[in-house]
């Protein structure tokens with residue numbers, strides 16, 4: 001119950017409205033371990049981790065972090081005393097990985113989006129943003145103060161129409177692999193439109209990085225396009241922590257000098273940089289991606305056969321579309337009761353009435369896990385009226 005002083009902020013009313021609309025969120029106690037998690041005391045197969053390659057618990061990665069652990073954090077921002085040499089080593093590796101001149105590490109991918117977009121765009125520019133872009137991109141666009149034009153999801157004709165009637169400095173921003181749908185941006189066509197209209201291109205490849213493309217360099221590499229600014233998270237395919245921007249030397253300098261999310265916050269702890277340095281070559285070998293793609297083919301085939309609606313995913317993110325928010329929550333609860341942990345995604349993460357279970361597969365899952373999970377999905381789906 002909120003106090004009297006918080007009445008002015010309608011705390012109780014807002015919580016009641018969330019409850020009424022099936023949008024109330026609660027925290028579960030989750031302890032992860034390999035392909036499983038213990039959720040509020042119950043062991044379940046984990047189908048909602050972003051550790052797509054299963055590297056977060058890899059002995060080589062954990063040992064690299066432990067070896068570098070001399071203090072918990074540098075307790076300083078990068079420009080003051082936080083710029084441990086491991087940061088620079090990591091940035092060199094990441095630039096090489098994405099095929100750019102330079103890279104800059106941020107404490108998280110969320111901050112990398114806010115930091116890069118708000119430093120580059122301002123009130124005299126226009127940002128064209130895909131309607132399904134992640135919340136961190138939406139927040140970045142708002143923070144920049146730029147005019148924001150939202151184009152229909154992956155509708156490049158719409159993007160072109162909006163761009164052709166806009167003057168001044170322009171940028172287009174999209175996810176590489178969309179975080180709630182698992183489909184990929186049409187980067188070839190976006191890049192052609194950007195070329196025609198002189199737009200800077202920014203791709204947030206948090207979910208494509210280390211998974212797709214030649215040498216697993218991400219979705220722009222897969223599409224064979226040149227992107228001005230790559231933004232990514234190291235807490236997904238890489239199984240580590242932090243965010244980064246890969247770009248030109250000039251843009252990196254501009255970010256170091258003007259990006260408030262870079263300047264006014266403490267540096268990523270150096271043991272996490274050391275862990276990422278050790279992990280990049282492991283992630284680029286390709287054996288884990290092979291296993292992951294076999295799992296994707298097996299699980300999506302089984303779910304489709306069972307009658308689920310899966311959208312256009314081509315990736316490890318498989319949206320099992322439910323529609324109604326409460327039904328999605330019931331489905332998720334029923335799965336957990338039967339030993340499978342997959343979370344429901346609801347508004348504002350996705351549009352109202354398009355609630356879904358966002359299944360994410362990893363290289364840690366084996367054939368038997370996938371078969372068992374598909375069986376539980378079918379049973380729970382029938383019980384809750386999803387299929």
Ligand SMILES: Cc1ncc(COP(=O)(O)O)c(C=O)c1O
Pocket residue numbers: 108109110111113134136175179204206207232233234235242243
């Ligand atoms: C597309 C996208 N961008 C950025 C982020 C933020 O990354 P991080 O978790 O490192 O802050 C996420 C995380 O969910 C994401 O899905």
